[in-house]
Amino acid sequence: MSEKYPHVLSKSRFVSGVQCAKKLFLELNQKELKPAISASQQAVFDQGHRIGKMAQDLYPNGIDLTSLTHFDYTDAIDNTLNEMRKKTPVLYEAAFYNNEVLSVLDILLHDANGNIHAIEVKSSGSLNDYYITDASLQYWVMANAGHAPETFSILNINTNYKKNGPIDLKDFFKITDITKTVIAKQAWISENIEQLKLILKGSEVPVKEIGKHCSDPFQCDFKSHCWGNLLDPDKIFNIYGGGKKMWDLYHDGITYLADIPENYKLNHRQICQVNGQKTGASYIDKKNIATFINKAVYPLHFFDFETINTIVPVLNGTKPFQQVGFQYSLHILNNMNEEPIHKEFLANENDFSNIQAKNPRQAMIDQMKADFGETGSIVAYKADFEMGIIKKLAEDFPNDKIFLESLITRFIDLLDVFSNAWYYLPVMGKSASIKDVLPTLVPHLTYKGLNINNGELASKTFASMVEGNYVGNLNDTRNDLLAYCKLDTLAMFEIWKVLNNEIKI
Numbered sequence: 001m002s003e004k005y006p007h008v009l010s011k012s013r014f015v016s017g018v019q020c021a022k023k024l025f026l027e028l029n030q031k032e033l034k035p036a037i038s039a040s041q042q043a044v045f046d047q048g049h050r051i052g053k054m055a056q057d058l059y060p061n062g063i064d065l066t067s068l069t070h071f072d073y074t075d076a077i078d079n080t081l082n083e084m085r086k087k088t089p090v091l092y093e094a095a096f097y098n099n100e101v102l103s104v105l106d107i108l109l110h111d112a113n114g115n116i117h118a119i120e121v122k123s124s125g126s127l128n129d130y131y132i133t134d135a136s137l138q139y140w141v142m143a144n145a146g147h148a149p150e151t152f153s154i155l156n157i158n159t160n161y162k163k164n165g166p167i168d169l170k171d172f173f174k175i176t177d178i179t180k181t182v183i184a185k186q187a188w189i190s191e192n193i194e195q196l197k198l199i200l201k202g203s204e205v206p207v208k209e210i211g212k213h214c215s216d217p218f219q220c221d222f223k224s225h226c227w228g229n230l231l232d233p234d235k236i237f238n239i240y241g242g243g244k245k246m247w248d249l250y251h252d253g254i255t256y257l258a259d260i261p262e263n264y265k266l267n268h269r270q271i272c273q274v275n276g277q278k279t280g281a282s283y284i285d286k287k288n289i290a291t292f293i294n295k296a297v298y299p300l301h302f303f304d305f306e307t308i309n310t311i312v313p314v315l316n317g318t319k320p321f322q323q324v325g326f327q328y329s330l331h332i333l334n335n336m337n338e339e340p341i342h343k344e345f346l347a348n349e350n351d352f353s354n355i356q357a358k359n360p361r362q363a364m365i366d367q368m369k370a371d372f373g374e375t376g377s378i379v380a381y382k383a384d385f386e387m388g389i390i391k392k393l394a395e396d397f398p399n400d401k402i403f404l405e406s407l408i409t410r411f412i413d414l415l416d417v418f419s420n421a422w423y424y425l426p427v428m429g430k431s432a433s434i435k436d437v438l439p440t441l442v443p444h445l446t447y448k449g450l451n452i453n454n455g456e457l458a459s460k461t462f463a464s465m466v467e468g469n470y471v472g473n474l475n476d477t478r479n480d481l482l483a484y485c486k487l488d489t490l491a492m493f494e495i496w497k498v499l500n501n502e503i504k505i
């Protein structure tokens, strides 16, 4: 902590405190209750860092005022004051201080007239409410320190940008002027600063009931502390599609699923879950399952894509955050008396360099044309996802549009059986995910023991291979990716078998 500029609040603390004063207090005083940063949180930070650097390239030749430590910003604040006096055209990480509040701005510009333009960089495609809170706090500190910006803007990602060659930073980013909005919030900011400072200077943990604010705008790291066993599977916060219902029940003093009154209005899936908790009863609707099974046309094609969706698009012709397929697995079943035939595709990561003879998406389409039979249902789990990837391919590869669109008409969604609770076992709890359904129906088949055992990890692994950050044995990892995706479609086939047998009994 700086002796010269002792700060009680910063912009991250302020945003945290506005979400929940107790959260802010615990972050500062009981850090040990906070779980360690997960790999996916770290990946988000790393992405944010990369986007921040790209934004600096959009406003090049700036002076970087980043503090040498995260604990003492004296150097950054003094250096900022010095550069502000000189009206240096571009500053990165300029630090301002006023009345125990610190703020660090991503990019600051001085125009030819010496006016200040403040820019905060965000690595999302939308303008979230808390960006305004964050920016308003920064405006407050700057203005009260005698450096009121002429404009305050958010620089984030233009999701309509389509890569064509090197990233065009002017097109990749979009800038939104929020000056009027942040000025309108200044009184609210002053009020909240005073309240939060009082709380932080006190020694008592603020009293705050759990509520929707615990996950809005961020999942709070102290949920296990404040919520205790309310997150257990037998509690109402685990009811499928709970929303308002679970809060209404909680405020009526009901915490156990089994205590929900008989006459309380629930949907079919929720009724199955509550009955499962009360009596251990399963629910199997043979009629609906039979209708679902019988509408399928053989040969069946159990199908699953794996995708990357990087913020910075890798492949020409793709956009930020676009789901780009790099792998698929396909089990083809001619009839129930035979074993399925397996087909698979895994792109070569080097083909994402944009200099290859063949686009890897085209290579994937070509193999799909060879692998898919001309007839027969395509069975996916959460089929909207696979259909969405194919629709995008059809848009981007007009020569294959007819083939790709013909696939879309053949999909059926295995998820329907479980999300509609035509087949429900109490151990499924509120989940209809294949990862939870598989062990209950086909216990011998498991994702446990696989080096890559979920779609997010598969995606991040392949993205790191494509972006050149991958560390490890490439061949082994490619085999891990193939094993994971293969298990997804084998799992669908095995679940299909169970359902088939069920309707025969």
Ligand code: SF4
Residues within 6 Å of the ligand: 019, 020, 021, 022, 023, 024, 026, 208, 209, 210, 211, 213, 214, 215, 220, 221, 222, 223, 226, 227
């Ligand atoms: S879990 Fe909820 S009540 Fe507890 S600190 Fe977090 S936001 Fe506040």
